[in-house]
Amino acid sequence: MDGEIERLIKVWISAIIGLCYCYYLASRIPKGLLRLLSFLPLLFLFLILPLNLSSPTLIGITSFFLVLLGTSKLLLYSFNQGPLALSPPYIVHFISIAFLPIIPKQHPPTNENHKPKWLVPLKVLIFAMIIRVYDFKENLHPNFMLVIYCCHVYLSLELLLIFISVTIRTLFGFEIEPHFNEPYISTSLQDFWGHRWNLMVTLILRPTVYNPIRRMFKSFVGSSCASSAAMLATFLVSGLMHELIYYYLVAGHRGWQLHRLVSGLLVVSFLAITANWLFFPQLLRNGVDTKATEEYASLVEFAKSKFSKQHNYSVLHV
Template sequence: MEGDIKNVIRYWMEGEINSFIKVWLSAYFSLCYCYFSGKLLPKGTTRLAAFLPVVCLFLFLPLQLNSVHLSGTTAFFLAWLANFKILMFAFDNGPLSAPSISLSRFIAIACLPIKLQNSKENEKNISSAKGHNSILNYAIKALLFALILKIYDYDDYIHPRVILVIHCFHIYICLEIILAIAAAMARGLLGAELEPQFNEPYLSTSLQDFWGRRWNLMVTRILRPTVYLPVLNWSSGIVGRKWATMPAVMSTFVVSGLVHELIFYYLGRVKPTWEVTWFFLLHGACLMAEIVVKKEVNGRCRLPRIVGTMLTVGFVMVTGFWLFFPPFLRCEADKRGLAEIAAVGAFVKDLVRALNVTVNNL
């Protein structure tokens, strides 16, 4: 393990950070091009044709990185979020189409998982809530993340299924911390309060609650106008408004599954096994069944909140163990990610030690 850490440190120092900087400089200049092109070109196919090279570039850029953390976050920010927002902008839709948007806001909103508040009242409410809860909330999650990293030192003595449960919490806490850092950066750049990206998903009472109102809300806000609503409007004329949600929901989960397959490819660079797509298809089908049951019951019968939470979180975790995590573990993304964290920790320790020596010698 120590040799792996040293190799990761050497690799990061020799090239990965430089590649990361080059990738994001390319993204920055590409978004500048989109910003000024959008002011000159009419919306529709003309603007779309001008943006397609940028979309292709954003699909290519994550391949220039090899570390799990840098390639994964870059793929999520550029290949997924930025590309979907650029495609919406081509038709003058989405957050990038806001009137009089500045270049700095355009770039931040395009490539970061953020959405500015629409009203001063909402902004004040969320800001107040964050002021009281966020610092303690993120402090607790940072401590839990450190505890999880420590637990991995004893994984030889822990049952594999328990390790999978720990992986669930690891991925959730890691995502929340990464997205919180990105939001904080944008907050400092834009000087505005931002909407949260997660809403305590472990308290979900149904799949609708989990996917629609609690888990990775930026993705939900992106997929709704780009996939869900167009399919909903199209299918309303075929099956009627009451049941048009069925194909709209399934289409959204199909797209989400395919994009996740792409993200997993960036992480492991191995041929897709389509297990992740099946995970989202299963959840899409179960969510459709849940919607049908709710329509038929029409509020006459409801599960106790704690029962709904246990069933929902349990279903997400069990299906995750079955379909979502196996390809993630086969490409050893977890081991590589831990090695990268250890490498950063070792680098920081060496840096602190060197600074102490320098101060003592002064």
């Protein structure tokens, strides 16, 4: 575990250094394509950093903060949009808003502030009980354990985000958007996905995917079809991001491995390029290819002559 903590520190130091580059240098580039191009090396860095970890918990948190939130907010910031464009002019605020699930509230507080004070301690107690249940999972029904896993995922995210919200409110003094809105009391799938579960992702995907796609298609296919296309694209991007996080979790246990088809193409391409660069020029300059071709032709003629003599000899004796 000591090695894993050391790798985690290196990952986050690398990410913070990258954001310092964005804050002090890249942010001075005019918004638009040029600023986006200046962000591309950092976006690639965010994509590969979680692969340095092996702990499922640390991989999940790091990939969510860096890949899902960090890259999305930087994409918006490329065009001077999103929470980073509205953040206070301090590097600490910039880094915190870029990495953490923080979006300052755009509207007055809702009734979420009037939730019972005993609700959070109750969730902590239930989470502790769930952790204790794992000691007896060999004796419990698999379907019951599936319910435990679902509760574990929700409560771990909920309590982590509550802790972050309280910390941000204490340190910086501003309110942030809620992340969950009691999803266990949802009345429909639309209510669950749109109003109660992981609202931070909804707030990120709307300006980065839904709104641009809708604007782009609206002039061609009309408002209704554009909204449907934008919604489909949003679900597609969300699914790909979730698949990427699943990949990080799996790759952390077996190392960073590409699919055999991809790795095979990369190996063949690398060998072809390096051979054309280092191996073949020496041979071509000295005419080895021509000599080898002539040798093959001579070998064929030699074999044909031998075969012809043997064939004629056999015919004569017959």
